[in-house]
Amino acid sequence: MSRPTFLMTDPGHYDVSYRINPWMSPDAWSPAKARAALAGSAALRAALEAAGGLVEMIPAEPGLPDLVFPANAATVLNGTVLLARFRHPERQGEEGPFRAMFERLKARGVVRRIVDLPEGMFHEGAGDAIWDRTRGLFWTGHGPRSHAGAGQVIAETFGQPVVALELASERFYHLDTCFRPLDGGQVLYYPPAFTPEALAAIEARIAPADRIIATAEDAAAFCVNAVCIERTVIMAQAPSDLRTRLEAHGYRLAEVDLSSFILSGGAAFCMTLRLDQTALPALQEA
Numbered sequence: 001m002s003r004p005t006f007l008m009t010d011p012g013h014y015d016v017s018y019r020i021n022p023w024m025s026p027d028a029w030s031p032a033k034a035r036a037a038l039a040g041s042a043a044l045r046a047a048l049e050a051a052g053g054l055v056e057m058i059p060a061e062p063g064l065p066d067l068v069f070p071a072n073a074a075t076v077l078n079g080t081v082l083l084a085r086f087r088h089p090e091r092q093g094e095e096g097p098f099r100a101m102f103e104r105l106k107a108r109g110v111v112r113r114i115v116d117l118p119e120g121m122f123h124e125g126a127g128d129a130i131w132d133r134t135r136g137l138f139w140t141g142h143g144p145r146s147h148a149g150a151g152q153v154i155a156e157t158f159g160q161p162v163v164a165l166e167l168a169s170e171r172f173y174h175l176d177t178c179f180r181p182l183d184g185g186q187v188l189y190y191p192p193a194f195t196p197e198a199l200a201a202i203e204a205r206i207a208p209a210d211r212i213i214a215t216a217e218d219a220a221a222f223c224v225n226a227v228c229i230e231r232t233v234i235m236a237q238a239p240s241d242l243r244t245r246l247e248a249h250g251y252r253l254a255e256v257d258l259s260s261f262i263l264s265g266g267a268a269f270c271m272t273l274r275l276d277q278t279a280l281p282a283l284q285e286a
């Protein structure tokens with residue numbers, strides 16, 4: 001079996017200099033936060049590698065601070081890359097460098113096929129399209145950043161079922177801030193982030209025993225925005241008894257100080273993009 005492979009971006013040009021979500025505070029940015037960001041990114045990389053992961057680095061680009069969130073670059077499954085299109089002009093400049101990175105990965109055989117969204121459609125990659133390997137489906141988020149119609153495009157591009165969830169608030173503007181299927185089948189999520197219809201769609205598909213409900217504190221600490229490698233869950237520092245609750249489900253928790261990235265509205269999941277996900281063969285015809 002190949003090693004779990006993740007894209008990350010060199011944080012050398014990361015900062016918080018504009019505000020496109022309610023978490024972003026340019027005023028709170030400082031040279032100390034910049035130093036902490038370098039340390040946080042390195043610690044996340046080390047945690048991924050310690051859990052058996054392999055990391056591919058995208059070079060930093062001046063003027064594109066949010067390039068450090070490659071989850072928003074694309075949706076990836078079975079070697080197919082559906083490139084993202086960003087809602088906000090502040091991030092649209094990232095599309096070129098991300099495309100160039102995927103072209104290099106394709107030349108090396110790491111990915112197989114690169115696909116574009118239809119003209120005029122916004123969709124912010126794995127931030128709003130999370131593969132659930134247990135159920136063999138994509139959960140997609142729409143509202144603040146991604147168009148609802150992108151769910152259908154994802155279903156057709158990957159030939160997989162999609163459950164589209166409408167996000168109810170600007171605070172939880174990407175699905176990955178409030179919803180995280182774990183490798184063992186449980187789902188960590190924050191119910192107030194969803195519309196009543198979305199919540200009903202979640203509850204229809206996830207058995208009560210598999211629901212791990214994040215508290216408001218867990219969500220605000222960006223702990224739902226976690227990476228899962230088998231039984232290891234890597235996340236920003238957990239504020240509550242979340243560790244105990246995850247351990248009760250058989251997970252090991254690796255916490256990383258990502259406070260400099262939370263100042264931009266992101267943490268572990270969106271600082272990475274998983275490249276090697278595959279649908280189980282039995283589900284590929286779905």
Ligand code: ARG
Nearest residue numbers: 021069127174264265266270
């Ligand atoms: N500042 C970035 C933005 O607002 C943070 C993105 C975090 N990404 C994510 N998938 N949650 O776009």
